[in-house]
Amino acid sequence: MTATTHTVMNQPPPLAGYDVFAADPVLTEGIARYVADTRLDEVREELSTLGRAAGSAQAQRWGEQANAAPPVLRTHDRYGHRIDEVEFHPAWHRLLGHAVAAGLTDAWSRPDGHVRRTAGFIVWTQVEAGHGCPLSMTHAAVPALRAEPALAAEWEPLLTSRVYDPGLRPAAGKPGALAGMAMTEKQGGSDVRANATRAEPLAAPGEYALTGHKWFCSAPMSDAFLVLAQAPGGLTCFLLPRVLPDGSRNAFRIQRLKDKLGNRSNASAEIEFDGRSWARRVGAEGRGVATIIEMVAATRLDCVSGAAAVMRQAVAQALHHTAYREAFGGRLIDKPLMRNVLADLALESEAATTLALRLAAAYDSGTEQDRDFLRLAVPAAKYWVTKRCTPMVAEALECLGGNGYVEESGMPRLLREAPLNSIWEGSGNVQALDVLRALRREPAALNAFLTELGGVRGADHRLDRAIRGLLTELADLDGIEARARRLVERMALVLQGALLVRHAPSEVADAFCASRLGGDAGAAFGTLPHTLGLGAIVARARPVVEG
Template sequence: MAARTHTVTNQAPPLVAYDLFTADRALVEAVGRHLDPALLDEAHSELSALGRTSGSTQVQKWGALANENPPKLLTHDRYGERLDEVEFHPSWHRLLGKGVSAGLTAAWSRPGGHVRRAAGFLVWSQVEAGNGCPLSMTHAAVPALRTDPALAAEWEPRLTSTVYDQDLRPAAQKAGALFGMGMTEKQGGSDVRANTTAARPLAEDGTYELTGHKWFCSAPMSDGFLVLAQAGPAGEQVERGERGERGDQDGRDALTCFLVPRVLADGTRNVFRIQRLKDKLGNRSNASAEVEFDGTWARRVGEEGRGVRSIMGMVAATRLDCVLGSAGLMRQAVAQAVHHCEHREAFGGRLVDKPLMRNVLADLALESEAATTLALRLAAAYDDGGEQERAFLRLAVPAAKYWVTKRCTPVVAEALECLGGNGYVEESGMPRLLRESPLNSIWEGAGNVQALDVLRALQREPAALNAYLREVGLARGADHRLDGAIKNLLTELADLDGVEGRARRIVERIALVLQGSLLVRFAPPEVADAFCASRLGGDWGSSLGTLPHTLDLASVVERARPVS
């Protein structure tokens, strides 16, 4: 009789062996909306294959193992020689190899590449978010390198390759390469113009020698890195330990972008001293390092003194990946919550059928769909590449990065609570999602940085606001709450003097109005109605699960189901 106490009932089965792409209705519809019909069959086939891989038991296990076995720093070999390598668990390499082979660094080399890659990145982020860092850095390095046609011709084929080669060899000997980035320093953080890394020219061919320390270096085992350093007179002052002007507002004769290869052309290691790995809250599988340059060989990217301008293309692309990564985390958290509540019974029925739980799940589902819809719209703007779409991205990317990444943590935390105590246990996978959830809000510029970036676009680039207003104006007249929100936003924007103190409020409204306009145009009526009533119409509480009870919440939850 004692054995009967070990009979397990009323537990949800593991959410595995399913296609993460085709099960996500909002994502499938967004891909169909933004891709040329001639590309759809091929794209759906690729994304469904990635979705099945992502949902497999084996790959899910790799994600868990990569986080349970974080990377190790190997500073020296057994003989005392500097090694400066990071050792990863085999699961990390398997995951990274899958991501590269799935084309998650190849957006720039094929039609519709950004939408296809964005959908794949959103799906893959649900498996294991840490390997998204080198994938993102490699993808985003391309626009920065394109400021120097010779460097782009040399490196772009390697970065957009679908071959993963983890060995440290000269890049010219590899069929595929990965890139990292080193911008921030301990004394400045987001204020990169306070950087003190100095660049001394070696010759007239654009080669330099770097000396300095980077506080955060992403993906330290990559083949190359884009870094910022002070060149020209500013670099000479830094080397002498002098204080001086850091250049004018555009960074002339000061901050410059450089390409630092990990291994030099002759096979010797470049000076790239890894001081330590960061012990992070989440993102445990991925290595983030402090590195020191001491006579490190580098090539200039773009003009001297134009480093911020040169690297902004990379920053914009990685910011979009922060939006995609957060959308992926939210989607996985919501999928787990809905799946659990469909299989768990309490108080005489399934949790998913209880009105209060249904309200919570529907509210979670709205955040997830709004994030996905917005992220894919931004990716489509990259594919378009026209002047108006570039202006739209200038405002929409930092606004989306600000808002979507900030919504990620409360969404994941509430989804975890839907599983009760089971969600607080590591085996559920929800704690890993929760630890990961604040990351994208911090990386590539935290909330205030994004808000101030939006203000700069509003004040200096009228075309950006015009492009944004044209976009949201496409939905005008379809919902009175959206129309009212657009009117209120225009009132907020009428006076930008002394606006910094209310920048977050403005950016939040910019993002919500944009999400609402997209859902009104493209989402099912019950989704758009619930979003506009709560986020734009004010019929919403201070926590998730406070939607108006008169809405069609059952249909919203049904749309978010991960498995048919």
């Protein structure tokens, strides 16, 4: 019997069939800012190609499928042989393969590489965030491996390859490879110096056998892993392949996959090394933290970029919904109170993306001043941008009302994903303490950070006042650890404000400085001063689907 009451009206069309890159002026303007003119057209076309794929209904379906069918651990084959394999839905492989082919595991071999990759990472991971983990690990393993030139020569071409080959075979016979990481142990967490995994030297120079347990192993289906273990000379970094050169499986035992809040398409595992786990040393014995910190710094930038991607997709969905949904006599997007909420969300998203691109550009420049700048800016940005992601996504979900609370909208998946980047690669306290460590030990880092702020002195009185307040905080070291979060929050906000004043349209910079630095807003989103140019901010952020 036909349901005569079931007439669909006042529902928005899907946000699909659009160019995720071209529809985001913050990304397009950032690329124009940081990419050399001679390469600009090439990079724009590269990112638009990726953006059109990311905005397609097909890619969106892949993301849904990969999350609906999480990975499955197969410890043994049908005959009882130990295999320790992780099976993924075909959609996961399609997402990861497309990303690898687009160069999202490589920022090291081409000009403007970090800016190009960061923009691409923000574009593509809006489809599905879970597969961003192996992309990030693989990309970030390269600078750590360079501490051992022979290993880098062997592995770097595979890790930066644009060929995705998920088969477990000896790396020498593969056209491309992925890397994971296994640092954390159950007794130590972020305190890796408490690690108990042992590394016993073997007869061949640089080769060791590992024994121990890792509480979190990222991307356990990868071809190789960077691992920290206690060698005779102290905590040391190692490269452990999944398959040995002779084709046999290394002793890499997957105990279980973690049942996580979000990031469900991605496998995170507990693993065991049983004394026969063969690994090669990376860097000198006792220099494990110093070696792997190069990887950590790169993945922390991806935490910022990943959070920016989640935020951008959340605000895009909120803007799209409210542009079509009518209530109380008009479109929601035109209602003054909803417009205030949407503008506030758009501000948060723009500030996050702008900061991520500036960090990427600093990596590309390679100057001593930018290296010093990154020493403070990366942990400060990682702390603040990832912290803002969860409340921002929750507010964007609310813009869809009850529809946003339903899984089909995609918003619950974004909300479950939102806290991840604040935890991964060191939670908030770890980032704040890292900033304090740099302030105490590396005065050049503070000089570079303040130089970055000095370029906009006098451009906005609220920003000037916030910088003076930050300097006062920095001058008072009494009880600094207890107020480290407050200090790092201010550092990140002032840096975001400086970047927006320098690069964003006046209405965006004005609203950010008024609300984030001038105190002219409440604690919740949607409390911006009504006299600001909120309509222009909303129009700038709205993704438009052609046709």
